Amino acid sequence: MDKLDIKLWSLAAKGQIVPDRSLLKTPDQIEAIKKSAALNTAVLDHVAAHICEGMNTAEIDRLVYDYTTAHGGIPAPLNYQGFPKSVCTSVNNVVCHGIPDENEILKNGDIINVDVSTILDGYFSDASRMFTIGSISGRAAKIVKVTEECVELGLKEAKPWGHLGDIASAINTHARQNGYSVVEDIGGHGIGLEFHEDPYVSYVTPKGSEMVLVPGMMFTIEPMINEGGPDFYVDEKNGWTVYTMDGGLSAQIEYMVLITEKGAEVLTR
Numbered sequence: 001m002d003k004l005d006i007k008l009w010s011l012a013a014k015g016q017i018v019p020d021r022s023l024l025k026t027p028d029q030i031e032a033i034k035k036s037a038a039l040n041t042a043v044l045d046h047v048a049a050h051i052c053e054g055m056n057t058a059e060i061d062r063l064v065y066d067y068t069t070a071h072g073g074i075p076a077p078l079n080y081q082g083f084p085k086s087v088c089t090s091v092n093n094v095v096c097h098g099i100p101d102e103n104e105i106l107k108n109g110d111i112i113n114v115d116v117s118t119i120l121d122g123y124f125s126d127a128s129r130m131f132t133i134g135s136i137s138g139r140a141a142k143i144v145k146v147t148e149e150c151v152e153l154g155l156k157e158a159k160p161w162g163h164l165g166d167i168a169s170a171i172n173t174h175a176r177q178n179g180y181s182v183v184e185d186i187g188g189h190g191i192g193l194e195f196h197e198d199p200y201v202s203y204v205t206p207k208g209s210e211m212v213l214v215p216g217m218m219f220t221i222e223p224m225i226n227e228g229g230p231d232f233y234v235d236e237k238n239g240w241t242v243y244t245m246d247g248g249l250s251a252q253i254e255y256m257v258l259i260t261e262k263g264a265e266v267l268t269r
Helices: 003-013 027-050 057-070 138-156 164-177
Strands: 088-091 094-096 111-120 123-132 188-190 197-201 218-221 224-226 232-234 242-244 250-252 255-259 264-268
Touching: 027 057, 027 111, 027 123, 027 255, 027 264, 057 088, 057 111, 094 111, 094 224, 094 250, 111 138, 111 250, 123 138, 123 250, 123 255, 123 264, 138 164, 138 218, 138 224, 138 250, 138 255, 164 197, 197 218
Parallel strands: none
Antiparallel strands: 088 094, 088 111, 094 242, 111 123, 188 197, 188 218, 218 255, 224 250, 232 242, 255 264
16 A cells, blocks of 8 residues: 555545545656647637637538548547537527537627537547627626636646635636536536546535645536526437526636646646
8 A cells, every 4th residue: 555545545534535546647647638738728729719600510510520630630529428519518598418419690799608528549528619790799698707717727726736716716706706506516627538527516615615735636617607597407309408497697717627746737627
């Protein structure tokens, strides 16, 4: 039993939730995952260079598929549990898992989350950005700004030997202080060797709760911030697209992070 095992055992004996050693990435795994993450970032940059008013969301899907495959990768969402496209495009009151569609045209004033996930040489990465189309309203600008602030505040709390709840508390507190709610039943996830791994990452739990953050852990910080209440519903026809129950705007930004001895390293954003 090495020093890390002893420390994890000691924390567990005190009632703390600790990660299984299988969730702690090795140096070789980290380097391989970083290559996937670099491609994921490049895909998002490619979308950023082309997204515009009048584009339909299926065109975004083609941008993602073509760029990813041209650089040796595979879009992780494509055919994942039956998801039909290479990227999620969530516009205005769509919380997440929007399916690209030729009939969905981006118009002046829209806000859209583009969620890109990449497999490269068998390793997974994941991040999303908010994009604003043309001249957006003050309320749309505010929710995007506050969502950005929430993710950055959560990132500051991603410290070795802290807790996942520290991240959640920072995010939920800031969102509520600005009059928003945080979606409670959809969260972040571990990633790297699989698309979705443990731990589940909530954004509504108290400071000091949940799993201890141990160097080598890798997961996403991706709160979904709603203009109104946190309730949502899933499109019955496609089984994927999540909408705000009250029709209010929703925004999401996703970072993929690695816990290190010094803090958190953002791998793709």
